[in-house]
Every structure is written in C-alpha cells, then in structure tokens.
Amino acid sequence: MNIRDLFNRERPIGIDITNEAIILVEMSKKKGELELVNLGMAPTPVGAVRDGEIVDPTQVAATIQEIMAVEGFKCRKAITAVSGQAAIIRTIKFPAMSPKELREVVLAEAERYIPFAVSDVNLDFQALATVEEDGAQKTEVLLVAAQKQLISSYLEAITVAGLELVAVDVASFAVARALGPAMDSPEPVVLVLIRGETTDINVMKDGVPRFSRSIPIGSATFAQVIATGLNVSLEEAIAIHDRLVLPVAGAEPSDDPLVEQAATEIRSTLRELTTEIQRSLEYFHQSQGVEKIGHAILSGRGAKMKHLDKHLATYLGLNVEIGNPVGFRFDETRYPAEFLVEQAPILATAIGLARRGVEGT
Template identity: 60%
Template sequence: MNMNDVIGKITGKKKSEPVIGIDITNEAVIISQLRKTKNGIELEKLVSASTPQNAIRDGEIIDTGSVAQVIQELMEKNQIVATKALTTVSGQAVIIRTIQFPSMSPKELKEVVLHEAERYIPFAMEDVNVDFQILEEIEDEGINKVEVLLVAAQKQFINSYVETFVIAGLKLIGIDVASFAVARALSSVENGSLGSGEPIVLVLIRGETTDINVFQNGMPKFSRSIPIGSTTFIETIATNLSVSLEEAIQIFDKVVVPLAGQNVSDDQMVELASNEIRTTLRELTTEIQRSLDYYQSQGSERVQQLILCGRGAKIKNLDKHLSMNLGLDVEISNPISNIQFDEQKYSAEYLMDNAPVFVTSIGLAKRGVEEF
C-alpha cells in the first residue's frame, strides 16, 4: 500500500461529498462531521460510543468486525450520510522523527530519506509504511539544509484500520497522526497555526498512551509516546480498589488531583481513587519533564505553554498540578472555540466539558472540509 494514501497526505482535490472524521481508541469511537459556511466552519454531527472491550490492543484493532459495527450503528442512529472518512493512528503504532539533510533535489532527497529511515525506525523496513514531508528550509553554519518530518507506521496497524473501514462500508481516504489532527483542530484564522511564535507542547492523554508533541509555527518539532494513558489510570483504580472496570470508569470521571489544603471529594471511593492514582500521575509528570528536557537540550527554544488533550485532560486539577510541577502555563484544549454550532442540537456546556475528548475527531473532520 502506498503510504501517500494513508499517512501524511497534505493536499487533495476538493469534493462536495462530506468527509467524516472517526477517532478510534480502546475507549471510544468518536465521529465528527463539519461543514463550511459563509461565516466559517460549523459542527454538523458529533457522536460517540464505547469501544467493545478487548477490541483494540496496543493500538491495533484486533476485532475489526465489532469496531466496524459500532461505526455503522453510530452512523445509522444519527443519520450520518457519508462514504468517505479520515482516521488516526497514535502512540507506539507510529514513529515520528524530525531530521535535517543538506539541500538537494526532491528526487535525491526522497532516495536519501528512505535510505536513512532505517536508522530511525526500530522495525524491519518491510514491516512499515514510510512517508515524509519537507517542513522548512534552514541555514545552519552557512550550510543550506532542509528539515524533514519522517513518519512510519507498522503495516499490521494500518491494515487493521483499513479492514475495519472496509467492513463498515466506508472509503478510508487518509490516516493522520493523532497529534497532527489535534494541532489542526486548535489552529484558527484568528490565532494562526499552533505554536505561532513560541513553541507549545501538546500532551494527548488517551487510551493506552500519552503522546507528547512540541509544535512551533504549526510544524512538529518533537514527538514521543509513553505507555501511560487514561486507561492506565482506570486500570489502577480497578485493581487497587477491587472494583469492576465499569465501576472504575465511573470513578475515574470524578477523580481529582489532590492539591495542598483542598478537600478532594465527599465521595469516599473518589477520594480513595484520587490517592491511588498518585504514582501513575507522578510517572506521567516525570516523563513529560524528561521529554521537555531532551527537546531543550538540543538547543531548541524553551517551551512555555502546555495544552492538555484527550480523556486524561478531564482529570480535575491535572492542569494545575502540571503547571506547578513543570513551571509552565497549562490549559485544556478547546477546539469548540474555533467552530460554530447549533445550541439547540448541542449545549455549550456539553461541548466544553468534552472538548478535550472530541479534539482529535474534530481535527480530522476539519481536514475533511479544508482539503477534500
């Protein structure tokens, strides 16, 4: 399969047919549909359903049939009429590297990048799809260079998504990197590309992983994935409190990061859970700090702002905790501020409360209206 068909596709022919964004994790399937109006971009559809248990493992869709059924049921129930879709891969299923090469012709650059890719990809080349994009031309000590974004994904992961969409009766016209979809959702005409001027770090906490990405002037500068996600917190609660996974999910949605002098909750189980997640929270905070330390050790400009995304961003006080421990301005992602919506269909409170969870799907749908 040609990687250009599934990852890193930057341009496309304009189509009037809607292209929906479908974000799939081991926790939820989320579908977004946007449309262009004379006043901007408007939300048409935004729906979600739980992912069948054990259907996804380590980023790969194991039970393609059951996930496809969830997609079909969501579309039928909510009258979503579309035949084309975009989706994402994230976590350890995808390798992202930013590399510099001496300036050369496009043909030469392609040969060099694909040859050098072996140095950066910890898998056999025959087992991965590889693509690259030129980010910018730079001058380093009098030498003209190009900065290249290298993206690689294991074929077994890509194939599991392709198969799922075939079963669901949809044409998968592109597979994006989740953090890139988030960056698109958070960019706007008024505010420009993500990280305009100073670099910004996106921390996408969802499912089985957390993706840490630094963007500057809309371009990815650093990427790392760690095996700690919202599912990690939920499983910790289930194990340590001896409750079912379903109960742990309900408790997780109420947990609070304990801050000095603050009462966590009047609910005893929530208070216990809030204390049980301390170790996982400490590990997550440490890994974010390590990532930023490494990024800045390469001579990069200091990061001052962090944006929290994904289901993990809904943990109460997590933004305050990270701000205090990392010394950064921390905010929770809000893609809703960049789009219009009908308040008779979607309440502002509901959208704002779930904005960090919907951000990836909205970014995909935004690409759908802007590029296809």
C-alpha cells in the same frame, strides 16, 4: 492504504478509535465558517483495540455502524488516526537538494530513524523549511511511519463498516489542527495528549513538530488502577476517572468518597507520568539546544482529570491549559455548549480529523 494519504484532500467523517471509545465527527464549511454537522460516540468493545491496533475489526465495525445509524451519518468516506508508539515521528535535516533527490535520499536513509524495517511500514515525509547550519543549506524533513499491519487493521474495520478509508493521520497532528492558532506559536509549545493507552508528547514551533515521544501510560492505565484498587468494573472505573479531582493547593477536594479514594489510588501512576513528561522535556532542551518551553496544552481523555493542568504547572514549571477545539458553529439544540466544552478533550482528535476533511490541511 498508504500513509502518504496523510495529505489527501477529501471531505470524510473523522473517526477516532481508541481502546476506550469510538468517536465520529462530521463538519462542513459554509461562508468560510466551520460548522459541526454530526457527532456520535460509543464505548469501544472490550479487548477490540490493543497496543494501538484493532484486533477485532468486526466488533469495531459494528460499533461504527451503530453510531452512524443512531446519529444519521450519511457520508461514506472516512479519515482516521494512529497514535502512540504506533506512529513514529522524526524531524531530520538533509543537505539541500531537489525534491526528486530528497525523496530518494529520505527513502534510502529512513531505516536509520525508525525501529522497523522500511518494508514493514507505511512511510511519508514532508519538506518543512530550508535552514542554514554550519555554513551549509539544509532541508528540514518531517518523517512519519506506521506499521503496515496496524494500518491494515484500521482499513479492515472501516471497510467492513461500509466506509471508504481515504486518509490516515496522526492523532497529535489532528489535535493540533483542532486547536488551531493555539498551536501556531512562534515560541515552543508542548501538546500533551493523554489517550487511552499512551501519552503523546509533541513540542511544536510555528505549528511544526520539533520533538515527539510516546509514554506507555494513558487514561486506560489510570482506569485500570482505579478498577483494581476500588474493585469495580472497568466501565465504572472509566466513569470515575472522568470525575477525578486531583489534590492541589487551594483546591476543594471531591465530596464523593469513591472519587476521593480513586485519587489516592492513582497517585503513583500520576507521579510516574509526571516524571516521564519532565524527562521528555529535559531531553528536548538538551538535544535541541532551544529556549525553554513556557506553555503546555493538555488534551485527550486524561485531561478530564480535574486540576491536572494545575498539577502539571506546579511540577513542570509551565503555564498549562486544557485545549479547546470548539472553535466552530454548532446547533445548540442538538449539542449544548456545556456538553461540548465538557467533552472537548475526548472529542479533539475526531474534530481535528473532520477539520482535515473539510480544510484539506
């Protein structure tokens, strides 16, 4: 499987796999309107995904098969995503040249920009735009790389599940696609994607990634802190995490003592994550020399922590909102609007993957 399939125009099921949940979404497009066809999710088997890699493909495949059977998925093609430190994303400038020459130069120079040998990664790139710098024409290039071993683990799990993996995407790109116009601002906007094991920071302008960084703190990190501090199972801790109410000025605390205790337990981890996000944005300003970011969008399971948007707005000095990927038609008898809105942060990646399958972008 080559990550060049990032641009493959198929219509598969979007399958998002983290160490916490496996989510399947199928969409269609009728008369120019997107429509949710099918949706299913289940907890990831404990220990089956570690550091972004599927270490037990058989268990993951069995869970995918179970979701498909229960929800009645029929499509046999799939698109999935990698994220965190597993996906290396760089925006690089090269002297303007022909597409053939650019390809040769990018492949020859790639090892300077990724922390792995080129022979050990699946590599893809896309020319973004031609800009003038120091009086010379240069081509901006988006470079994406993922370790072959990691890609192979996803390919194995999805193949064992009886599906054909037709494309591999990057989770943050999928979420940006799901959020649509919100990410196409001509001003820099930062997407903070808090997945199971990592938080991915992506600054985008005009829908194009300008800066990416992965922080090794995710919703599973918070859940583990809760499990240890409250002496509960990890499954219980995840459920508590999803009901967390963070203390912010003027907001009512939770009336559940267990949730209140959990909010106290995660303070240190939340402080660490907030600091790392601040450092990431400061580095972006210093290295890129661009205008201040004034807007941030949250997604991923971590965004389910109530008042996280207000907390980050206070400490980052930004306008922060929870991303809404539910910009499509759906059968409310099967998928109540309240359910989709509540689960939106968790569903965003799979929705973006499914949209990619329908729209081919």
